[in-house]
Amino acid sequence: MKYRNLGHSGLKVSEIALGSWLTYGESTEKQTAIECIDEAYNLGVNFFDTANVYNRGQAELVVGEALKKYPRDSYVLATKVYFPMSDGPNDRGLSRKHIMEQCDASLKRLGVDYVDLYQCHRYDENAPLEETLRALDDLAAQGKILYAGVSEWSAAQITHAKAIEDKRNLRPIVSNQPIYNMLVRYIEKEVIPTSEANGMGQIVFSPLAQGILTGKYKPGQQAPADSRAANEKINRFIKGYLNDDVLNGVQKLDNIAKSIDANLAQLAIAWILRQPNVSSAIVGASKVSQVRENVKAVDVELTDDVMKEIDVVLKEIDGFVPAW
Numbered sequence: 044m045k046y047r048n049l050g051h052s053g054l055k056v057s058e059i060a061l062g063s064w065l066t067y068g069e070s071t072e073k074q075t076a077i078e079c080i081d082e083a084y085n086l087g088v089n090f091f092d093t094a095n096v097y098n099r100g101q102a103e104l105v106v107g108e109a110l111k112k113y114p115r116d117s118y119v120l121a122t123k124v125y126f127p128m129s130d131g132p133n134d135r136g137l138s139r140k141h142i143m144e145q146c147d148a149s150l151k152r153l154g155v156d157y158v159d160l161y162q163c164h165r166y167d168e169n170a171p172l173e174e175t176l177r178a179l180d181d182l183a184a185q186g187k188i189l190y191a192g193v194s195e196w197s198a199a200q201i202t203h204a205k206a207i208e209d210k211r212n213l214r215p216i217v218s219n220q221p222i223y224n225m226l227v228r229y230i231e232k233e234v235i236p237t238s239e240a241n242g243m244g245q246i247v248f249s250p251l252a253q254g255i256l257t258g259k260y261k262p263g264q265q266a267p268a269d270s271r272a273a274n275e276k277i278n279r280f281i282k283g284y285l286n287d288d289v290l291n292g293v294q295k296l297d298n299i300a301k302s303i304d305a306n307l308a309q310l311a312i313a314w315i316l317r318q319p320n321v322s323s324a325i326v327g328a329s330k331v332s333q334v335r336e337n338v339k340a341v342d343v344e345l346t347d348d349v350m351k352e353i354d355v356v357l358k359e360i361d362g363f364v365p366a367w
């Protein structure tokens with residue numbers, strides 16, 4: 044495994060992190076979830092991402108159970124707050140009240156005294172940004188969180204947050220967690236340069252476009268029976284990408300991967316890690332074998348010639364990818 048600093052902070056995170064959305068505490072059997080986390084840990088993954096809202100706390104419970112046998116200082120645990128946890132008007136968003144209450148609830152579910160990275164899962168238009176940033180700073184002062192991050196914030200929102208941090212001398216936000224993969228690249232234009240200028244790194248989600256960038260979904264064919272796309276309970280997000288124009292392009296990427304003795308998942312992750320502002324790529328895995336395959340991406344080298352071949356294919360399919 045290889046490690047990078049989380050943004051400009053001193054924290055080292057593995058280039059590949061393991062996430063738990065739609066999988067652990069939800070569609071993946073608990074024993075398999077724990078085996079995936081163990082396999083990742085044993086292969087050098089030190090960075091685990093979850094969120095309070097993932098199946099309303101169930102993912103945190105499984106992640107916490109899997110990690111409790113390891114020394115607390117040997118892994119970096121990230122969770123999030125923002126999405127509704129019930130119908131209650133205060134049980135959502137980024138108010139001081141909800142942040143403080145959900146941080147305590149997450150610590151309890153995870154079975155830890157602190158989380159390393161606490162992330163605002165989205166931007167909250169209904170809470171004053173200064174209130175949110177002050178609450179995060181207070182949690183850090185209390186030792187309940189070590190670093191704060193955000194997820195899917197725009198360049199303008201990041202810039203605004205940084206201005207308040209500077210004015211009020213608050214601890215800096217160190218990371219942003221956006222979607223980023225070969226098919227969805229909007230962050231390259233503004234989010235990455237703005238984050239870089241403000242000392243923040245990206246920890247990107249859905250690096251495999253939920254499995255599409257493994258090549259297992261073939262044009263004109265049904266999704267494999269044990270895949271996310273075939274599971275009616277969790278396939279609502281992946282459906283948009285399952286069109287034959289995209290899948291034909293993906294098969295060409297698969298051929299490029301084969302030409303360098305990699306598989307497509309490894310090529311797709313290596314392509315993300317070429318970005319110096321990316322601190323880590325958060326993959327999901329429903330099987331131990333996927334964890335094993337995916338971590339090998341850190342050793343895949345992409346030459347300029349291979350990058351050019353990839354660019355040609357990505358330009359061909361660009362217009363067929365639905366907007367994120």
Ligand SMILES: NC(=O)c1ccc[n+]([C@@H]2O[C@H](COP(=O)([O-])OP(=O)(O)OC[C@H]3O[C@@H](n4cnc5c(N)ncnc54)[C@H](OP(=O)(O)O)[C@@H]3O)[C@@H](O)[C@H]2O)c1
Nearest residue numbers: 062063064248249250251252253254270271326327329333
């Ligand atoms: N901040 C946010 O708003 C946000 C949003 C989404 C996700 N996330 C985070 O990012 C993490 C990753 O997201 P994601 O699950 O969409 O990531 P992903 O890595 O793009 O997709 C993961 C899924 O692809 C399939 N897969 C993975 N490796 C494979 C392989 N080698 N061969 C074949 N299939 C493979 C598995 O699904 P099947 O085996 O079931 O097909 C796996 O669950 C989440 O767990 C979460 O922590 C954050």
